[in-house]
Amino acid sequence: MRQVELAVIGGGSAGMAAALGAVENGVKDVLILERSFEYGGILEQCIHNGFGLHTFKEELSGPAYAERYHELLEEYPEISFQYESAVLKISEDNVLTVTGRNGYEEIKAKAIVLATGCRERSAGAIGLRGDRVQGVYTAGTAQQYLNKEGYLVGKRVFILGSGDIGLIMARRMTLEGAKVVGVAELMPYSNGLARNIKQCLEDFDIPLYLSHTVKAVHGKGRLESISLIAVDENRQEIPGSEEIIPVDCLLLSVGLIPENELIENMGIEMDKRTRGAVIDSTYMTSKEGIFACGNALHVHDLVDYVSEEGKRCGKAAAEYILNGKKEGERTKSVLHKGISYMVPQSFYKGSDIDFMFRVTGIYKKAKIHVYGEGLDKRIPQISLVPSEMVKIHMKKEDLDKLQGELHWEVEE
Ligand SMILES: Cc1cc2nc3c(=O)[nH]c(=O)nc-3n(C[C@H](O)[C@H](O)[C@H](O)COP(=O)(O)OP(=O)(O)OC[C@H]3O[C@@H](n4cnc5c(N)ncnc54)[C@H](O)[C@@H]3O)c2cc1C
Incomplete structure (x- = not known):
């Protein structure tokens, strides 16, 4: 059976970024499995401008963003794409059943990143x-x-x-x-x-x-x-x-729904609010060695956030492949007034973490109140709307002071 270190399912912006994050952090063999005949995912049909202001400091069309990102991957011979290859199944021991260009095949991976995007209601x-x-x-x-x-x-x-x-x-x-x-x-x-x-x-x-x-x-x-x-x-x-x-x-x-049929029948814990997998701060799902990012994890508004998240996920998958599962206790986020969901749902202390979430209503000049025993922070926001994802970067020093759970709410 063919063996790879990391298999990435989906060659959209999340999958490409995860592959990049993994090789930049020492993975030697990354295979991106993409059911379409090209990379880019949803970007390929978004010919309007508005992509990449954060990542490339330019306003690009969707296909231009995908092409620019793909050029970054071309620097790394450790990454290979296999097009017209749909993953049908993931087994308990991380064997992927794939159908398409090479007929029917099975591929065993040390770790898997789910970057399968979302579909429309x-x-x-x-x-x-x-x-x-x-x-x-x-x-x-x-x-x-x-x-x-x-x-x-x-x-x-x-x-x-x-x-x-x-x-x-x-x-x-x-x-x-x-x-x-x-x-x-x-x-x-x-x-x-x-x-x-x-x-x-x-x-x-x-x-x-x-x-x-x-x-x-x-x-x-x-x-x-x-x-x-x-x-x-x-x-x-x-x-x-x-x-x-x-x-x-x-x-x-x-509305958009994360595409997760591959893992829904594997007993992986899912979040009813995001309709994606529940993950910890290493982007690992409740099944060891399976990671998730991009729209398959939660629906994003901006491609830049997808690319950033994909890279963090790829880096975490690399750490898992090279050093094994992260040890230690996980802390949970508890959601209160105004917060509709939170990703990651739990986290390991000891490093900076980007928390991503959406709010339930429209708020002007509100504060995000983040608190728990040993930590009490209010982060001012000019405006909060349900359609725009919010990202809060929490510093290691602050998180390390926390005892018990981390609470989140919108304060008007
Ligand atoms: C219409 C639209 C307009 C947008 N406009 C903007 C904008 O102006 N600016 C901006 O910054 N962002 C915009 N976004 C948001 C952003 O572009 C997307 O959120 C992002 O590109 C999604 O990336 P992804 O990799 O998670 O998913 P996708 O791009 O959907 O990629 C998922 C890939 O996985 C593959 N796949 C799925 N299942 C399997 C399987 N079983 N086996 C193999 N392959 C599989 C799919 O074929 C696909 O290529 C827009 C999004 C949409 C939908």
């Missing part, structure tokens, strides 16, 4: 009501059709959900000649980055209907119209507020 997942019609797509599928295959999937378009992919597609379809008649958002605030609201909707006079949803889709064969309806503060539809809007295309931008 579909019409079925949100229980979209109405006729069974053509013309309803997830925003990412429409993006792939347009940016990679050259097909515009509709001429008169409505978008449900104000996540970043939906916002980007509102602009993209407008630029390609479609009429985007509106974007509806169930919540009273947008779920996209503020810059995308400005640049993708306001600059093109596309209306954003906050506290609204699509009640149903109508048509015979092809989508002909949608019913837009307002919702109250409990997200319940308000009778009588319904409006029929003629469209031939509805794009759904209603």
Whole structure:
């Protein structure tokens, strides 16, 4: 059976960064298994600008960011890519079952990094009501059709959900000649980055209907119209507020779900909030030797954070391969008011740690209160919104003072 030191599943930004982090820290043999025929993952269909401001100090398109990152990997002959190779299964003793370019094969790895990304919630997942019609797509599928295959999937378009992919597609379809008649958002605030609201909707006079949803889709064969309806503060539809809007295309931008089928049936502990694996500060899951990073771990807003996290994960996998599992007691994070999730969920003291999380509401001039026995810190934030991931860097000296659990809350 073929043997490698580190197998990375997924060749998107997280997988590439994990491979880089691993070889920079002494791993001699890294194999990236990618089911597509190219590296880059989701970046390859994101032809808009806005990638890499932190990593390369430049505003790049998605494919340009992927190419630039891939050049960093080319410096290392220790890293190899195997394309058109989907991992189907991981066994108890870290043997990967792979199918694709080399037929069916088994590969044994000392450590595995899961960097499988995420997928979009579909019409079925949100229980979209109405006729069974053509013309309803997830925003990412429409993006792939347009940016990679050259097909515009509709001429008169409505978008449900104000996540970043939906916002980007509102602009993209407008630029390609479609009429985007509106974007509806169930919540009273947008779920996209503020810059995308400005640049993708306001600059093109596309209306954003906050506290609204699509009640149903109508048509015979092809989508002909949608019913837009307002919702109250409990997200319940308000009778009588319904409006029929003629469209031939509805794009759904209603959330992303980490792709974790590979580990869900392995008994690995999962986090109900992130829908990714529970990890410690070495990015190791509850199964020894299996690590996770990127959108497979928790959905990120910026690629720079994915790359940073991937590198930290690769470094930690290298330390595991070279020195074995980290010894010592782990400390848990306990979440209170305003914090929706926290990654890592537990940590080892003795080093600086980047904690990443999202908040549950909109806060202006709030503080992140981090406390426990021996530690009490308030970190001011100009603004906090659920759509933007927050990263707090905690110093070793502070964490080492802590006795017991670490508590987190938003203080207004
Ligand atoms: C539409 C959109 C717009 C964005 N816009 C911006 C922006 O403007 N600026 C910014 O900074 N960030 C942006 N982001 C965020 C950022 O680009 C992504 O979060 C990041 O690229 C995700 O990287 P990833 O490696 O975790 O996942 P992915 O890129 O999804 O990579 C996962 C890879 O794993 C492979 N894979 C999955 N399962 C298997 C398997 N079983 N076997 C083998 N391979 C497998 C997939 O084929 C894929 O290549 C955007 C994201 C999206 C979706």
